[in-house]
Amino acid sequence: MKLDERYNPRELEPRWQKYWEDHNTFNTGTEGDKEKFYCLEMFPYPSGRIHMGHVRNYAIGDVIARYKRMKGFNVLHPMGWDSFGMPAENAAIKHGVHPSKWTYENIEYMKTQLKRLGLSYDWSREIATCNPSYYRWNQWFFIKMLEKGLAYRKSSYVNWCSSCETVLANEQVINTQCWRCDNVVVQKELFQWFLKITDYADELLKGCDDLTGWPEKVVVMQKNWIGKSHGVEVDFPVDGVAEKIRIFTTRPDTLFGATFICLSPPHPLAKQLVADQAALEKITAQYGKVDEKIGLFTGHYCINPMTRKKIPVYVANFVLMEYGTGAIMSVPAHDQRDFDFAKEYGLPVMVVIQPAENSAGAGIVPGQECGQPQGLPLQEAYVEAGLLVNSGEFTGMQSEAAKEEIITYIEKKGLGKKVVNYKLRDWGISRQRYWGTPIPVVYCEKCGIVPVREADLPVILPEDVKFTGTGGSPLLVAESFLKTSCPTCNGPARRETDTMDTFVDSSWYFIAYCLGLNNLKFEQGVAVPELKYWMPVDQYIGGVEHAVLHLLYSRFYTRVVRDLGLTDVNEPFINLLTQGMVIKDGAKMSKSKGNVVDPNYLIEKYGADTSRLFTLFAAPPEKDLEWSDKGVEGAYRFLSRIWNLAFKYSDRPDGKALAGSDEVSSEVRGLLRKTHQTIRKVTSDIERELHFNTAIAALMELANEMSSFEPKEDRDYTAFSFALESMVLMLAPFTPHLAEELWAGISRGRGCVSEQAWPVWDEEMVREDEVELVIQVNGKMRGKITVAAGLPEESLKEAALGDAKTAESIAGKQIRKVIVVQGRLVNIVVG
RNA sequence: GCGGGAGUGGCGGAAUUGGCAGACGCGCUGGACUUAGGAUCCAGUGGGGCAACUCGUAGGGGUUCAACUCCCCUCUUCCGCACCA
Structure with missing residues (x-):
């Protein structure tokens, strides 16, 4: 094929997109003996059109997918739509268009946009979560989880x-x-x-240690969210009432310092102990308020089981019902919150931990009971570990040891037990909205809550509903949907009208891709071969905003799927890349800021390849990317230069391959060396850290070298065409359309570039004949000389000392030491 | 407050193990070609100095023959968590 004289992306890009589509170039199966590679980018919500964040995300993924394909992997690279959610419903309310129509139209449009970017997706596996074929299995998983008590x-x-x-x-x-x-x-x-994600709390936490391919930051966030803490539950008997208050603490070493008890406002005992219900209601209204600590004395006292002293019981707005037991022992001397509360309500402070000498808190008075706030020896709580004081038989022990001893004591006396608590709470998935997966249960007057029979799935979301925008979900008044019969007794029943959180949909979509939307079929206890072949995802790419949300839910779902016997995979994503934001004028691109760049405009003006190249070149993928219109032009200029180089030499005869030992001019040797070095550099930049920016920089360097190379004879052309072919092959993952077109122009019918092997370098050809030796005197650069590569230390030293300029700078000084770094520098220490 | 990043030319960013700071690109300056240049090509481009040199990786100290890189302190900034007992 003959190349056009000018680079014309508008003409050639659609042509190659059609070629890939017609030839199913990127469709994948499980057959063959290639090693698999599952490359996945977070699927988009079909909001209407793609933005630069999408372009960046998918460009990164596409480079990886195309690169791995050229490296000989069987690559799964799918795309789909997170297509349930509120914007569709809001559009229905606002513009009267049905969420389904709105969503599918958006999908259609965004799909054409993605195709115009030349992304190497296997579209035959496309899924949309709002499709009944998909959410049917959402419902199936739900029913299975219901059966298992999850x-x-x-x-x-x-x-x-x-x-x-x-x-x-x-x-x-x-x-x-x-x-x-x-x-x-x-x-x-x-x-x-x-x-019941909490059932998996410990496993999800332990699994964090296996996430070695994830950014540290994300792993830490997951760990913190799960929030495991070790402690003890202790019963405090209520004086004069046959009740006990069970508290949770991580500081059993401070038990002797507990001078009051606080209940969470919703705690069942609060209602029972407080006489003035109006006051309790008042404080309940303040529950969860973060800026103020408000308490209410119940009028009752507990007995501190260690000191046997009577301590007052309060209801306090800052105590969470959802964590621990909903009740705490308050140790104002050693907990800042309790300290603040004690000060406010004039409660006693008892110091029971003394800081080790010379530590920050040294000098606090090992207090007796201090009844009045003005008599407090402390300005703030001492929260660190230390030496126990005023703690009966435990006095004199260190905190850590005392914790163990006191827990043992408590368990022995039957006062309580050692427990582990998690911050993580169960995942509430009910949503009072229409555009989501119907929760597949019915409410029967006789049988209560009954799951829909598996055979009756999916429970279809009714289309003929009205969107008024008032009074909640339209399902509440959709008679035909609501009225049903009980699967158990056949009596009249009402359907659940809540739908599922859309994060449920996205918690297993990567599993769905392995089969494709039309082949989804699971059966409990039956392993799915496609999952065995494809899972886990080898490389996952997406925004860091899902560090906890989607990524935690997906890790949970993967384990549920495993425990249903469908797969034996524990962790869904081996390597995670959280790409940075796209920034313009110092702020994230957003409509409200008016700093958005429209991908359509870019593609029309410069083409997809230029758009991709710029976003990959301007910053490493994990960092924020500062948008630059000039930078885009630079990328276009580079591609045009490559085009011109290829055009200029495309009709030259193809010479014989050069062996490394052939005698060639130093220019030819230089170009071949640079080419091999570039292959090595680009390969390692991609493999090592996915740093495409430096890989592209290396290609630009090669291009510069090629520009200044002037072939004259045959073997010059041979060397040049080797450089050019390597260049085109290496560009293929970044700018696939251009690479295809140039490959067609220079390769003389050797197939399409997407199916070529990634080039390999020859270590022998990479080697330099000569190196520049830096000469330092006392650590400061004083000159450079060119020497043959691979010289021994002694020769390098001699060469350096023999250099005229060096001799000048060390004249008359005593040489104390000479340090030689092989092939790099010589540092002469004089004094 | 706690936790985790980051700080390098006019700008985006490079710099495998401590070994030439500033790769590559943008911008800028000069030149060539041109009716023209917001096209293309060539050359130059951290600051200061005619120069030899010298100063430079947020700031201050330290280790080392040698520090953007390692250690200590300070500042700035971004992100996450924030009554989790």
């Missing part, structure tokens, strides 16, 4: 976003605000469906 319904205080008119999971509340709309979230008591 899904359950309970009434509890939940996070309610009044703007979204739905509850939110804990992971979806960011600084007391809704993750989606920033509305302040309030607590509301509701019946909700939960998934």
Whole structure:
């Protein structure tokens, strides 16, 4: 094929996209004996059109997928749509278009956009989570979890976003605000469906240590979110009432310093102990308020089981019902919150831990009981470990040892037990919205909650509903949906109207890709061959905003799927790359800031290859990328230069291959060396850290060298065409359309570039004949000389000392020491 | 407050193990070609100095023949968590 004189991406890019599509170039199966590689980018929500964040995410993934393909892997690289969610419903309310129509139209449009980027997806595996063929299995997993006790319904205080008119999971509340709309979230008591992710808390935590291919930061965030802590539960009997208050503490070494008890406002005993219910209601209203500690004396006292002293019982707004036992022992001397509370309510402070001498808190008075706040010896709580004082038989022990001893004592006396607590709570998945997976249960007057029979799945989301925007989910008034019969007794029953959190949909989509939307089929206890072949995902790429949310849920689901016997994989994602944001004018691109760059515009003006190249070149993938219009032009200029180089030499005869030993001019040798060095550099930059920016820089260097190379005779052309072919092959993952076109122009019918092998370098050809030797005097650079490569230390030393300029700078001085770094530098120490 | 990053020319960013700081690109300067240049090509480009030199990787100290890199302190900044007992 003959190349056009000018680089014309608008013409050639669609042509190659069609070629790949017509030839199913990127469709994959499990057959063959190649090693598999599963490359996955987080699938998008079909919001309407793609933005530069998508372009960056998918460009990164595409480089990896195409590179691995050329390296001989059987690559699975799928794409799909996280297509349930509120924007579709909001569009329905606002513009009267059905969520389904809105969603599918968006998918259609965004798909054409992705195709215009030349991404190497196997579209035959495309999934959309709003498709009944997909959410049917969402429902199936739910029923299985219900059977195993992993899904359950309970009434509890939940996070309610009044703007979204739905509850939110804990992971979806960011600084007391809704993750989606920033509305302040309030607590509301509701019946909700939960998934028992806490059953897997310990395994999810332990598994963190296996996530060696994840950014440290994300692993730490996961660990903190799970929040495991070791402690003890202790019963404090209530004086004069036949009740005990069970508290949880991680500091049993401070038990002797517990001078009061605090109950969480929703704690069942609070209602029982407090006489003034109005006051209790008042404090309940303050529950969860972070800026103020408010307490209410119950009028009752507990007996501290260690000191046998009477201590007052309070209801305190800062004590969480959801963590531990919903009740705490307060040790104001050694806990800042308790200290603040004690000061506010004039409660006694008892010092029971003394800092080790010379430590920060040394000098605090090992207090007697201090009844009045003004008499406090402490300005703040001493929260560190130390030596026990005023602690009966445990006085004189160190905190760590005392913890163990006291726990043993408590267990022996039957006062309580050692426990492990987690911050992680069960995942609330009920959403009071329409556009989501219906939760497949019915409420029967006789049988109560009954799951839908597997054979009756999927429970289809009805299409003929009205979107008024008031009064919650349209399912609440969809008679044909609501009315059903009980699967058990056939009597009248009502369907669940809550739908699932969309994070449920995305918790197993990577599993669905392994089969494709039309082949989804699972049976409990039957291992799925496709999962055995493809899972886990070898490389996952996406935004860091899912560090806890989606990634934790997916790790949980993968284990549930494993325990259903479908696979034996524990961790879904071996390597995780969290790509940085796309920044313009110092801020994340957003409509409200008016600093967005439209991918369509870029593709039309410069082409997909240029757009991809720039986003890959401007920064390493994990860092934020500062957008630069000029930088884009630079990328285009580079590709044009490559084009011109190829065009200029494309009709030259192809010479014989040169053996390394052939005698060639130093220019030819130089170009061949640079080419081999570039192959090595580009390969290692991709393999080592996915640093495409430096890989591309290396290709630019090679291009510069090629530009200044002037072939005259045959073997010059042979060397040049080797450089050019290598260049085109290495460009293929980054700028696939250009690479295809140039390959077609220079390769003389050797197939398409996407099916070529990645080039290999010859270590012998990489070697330099000569090296520049840096000469330092007392660590400062004083000159450079060129010497033959591989000289022994002694010769390098001689060469350096023999250099005229060096002699000048050390004249008249005593040489104390000479340090030689082989092949790099000589440092002469004089004095 | 706790935890984790980051700080390098005018800008985006390079610098495998401590071994030439500033690769590559953008921008800028000069030149060539041109009716023209916001196209293309060539040359130059950290600061200061005519120069030899000298100063330079947030700031201060230290280790070393040698420090962007290792250690200590300080500052700035971004991100995450934040009553989890």
